[in-house]
């Protein structure tokens with residue numbers, strides 16, 4: 010099958026490489042010439058474990074190619090995926106669909122015969138209708154299908170998620186488009202991955218409902234963590250105690266500094282806006298958005314409290330900048346708000362992240378970067394674990410303490426047990442652990 014993937018970012022590139030690995034012939038398109046040039050030279054524009062080898066192998070097998078030229082890739086393709094960004098629109102928080110619609114217009118120009126145009130980007134309910142309208146208006150002569158196939162992969166585990174998904178959701182309005190989509194995912198069908206065929210609007214909403222539910226679960230345990238701190242309970246034990254209940258499940262019950270990343274913040278906000286527009290506000294999600302926004306900055310106050318009430322002139326060392334481990338993605342990372350809050354209070358910041366420093370640099374001012382965790386801690390008045398990279402899970406606490414100006418450890422991911430840290434002479438503050 011010939012497939013064109015429009016947009017070669019975290020989702021487009023991983024999806025394109027995995028679809029090529031299934032045996033399809035895939036061309037990944039991007040507007041960004043630097044990204045395409047890097048890919049054509051075998052360099053990955055993003056950090057995602059295993060991606061370089063997967064791309065190299067499929068390029069070698071001539072199933073995967075990269076180009077800035079959309080036209081030849083779309084002409085003759087049976088499925089054309091739109092995987093461009095849908096960021097929050099400045100000012101009002103609605104999903105910015107300008108990239109999706111621009112891609113649809115370009116695709117319309119390039120189509121030569123029957124093809125299914127598929128939105129893989131996360132898009133609000135009704136976007137597929139508008140994509141179909143754009144395509145039909147531009148090319149009334151063409152026979153096309155328009156489907157929705159939201160992506161559920163997680164950065165950092167993206168390849169495994171794409172190849173072994175919990176489910177695939179396909180929203181199609183006609184049998185012909187559904188059949189093409191079934192063919193795209195046939196290799197997974199054989200693996201018995203559940204494929205749900207739904208209406209297009211249902212598929213679009215399913216993606217937002219999934220992300221909003223996960224964001225709610227995180228926010229719920231974060232609030233329980235705050236309560237634990239006040240009442241002298243332990244949130245990790247509470248999480249285990251409720252998570253073992255199959256109706257609840259143990260995933261997404263890790264208390265932390267608030268959710269961030271390229272999806273949850275923008276998708277929860279977009280769902281809130283859509284629901285308001287339809288006159289059926291989703292009040293739980295509205296509250297989740299508000300609670301999470303306040304939480305990130307509250308983490309700066311937590312660090313300040315751990316430092317005795319002031320960080321003015323103090324050196325605060327941060328371990329981890331990306332919104333989660335195993336990615337270089339800095340979009341809406343909690344570290345950004347935490348650093349801003351600490352700098353506003355007069356702290357000097359030094360940071361280390363295994364993969365995220367390059368993307369962090371343009372987003373942060375006045376931050377020094379260290380080359381590893383120990384160098385970061387040197388001379389610091391407090392060490393703050395913001396992201397739970399594996400490299401931070403087994404640090405030599407004695408060595409850290411010896412180099413720091415003051416032994417204060419603020420562990421926003423509960424990587425260390427308080428008793429352990431205290432035994433090594435640290436003043437320890439975790440999340441939801443009294």
Ligand code: NAD
Pocket residue numbers: 015016017018019020021038039040041044092093094095108111112115129130131132160161162163164271272
């Ligand atoms: P991204 O910013 O990494 O990639 C988008 C790419 O599209 C960019 O490289 C951009 O240059 C390119 N682009 C924009 N307009 C184009 C056009 N007209 N033609 C060709 N290329 C174009 O974004 P992402 O993280 O891959 O997210 C893409 C979509 O997938 C979003 O809607 C997002 O919500 C959704 N999604 C993301 C994730 C994730 O973990 N990142 C997971 C599931 C769904």
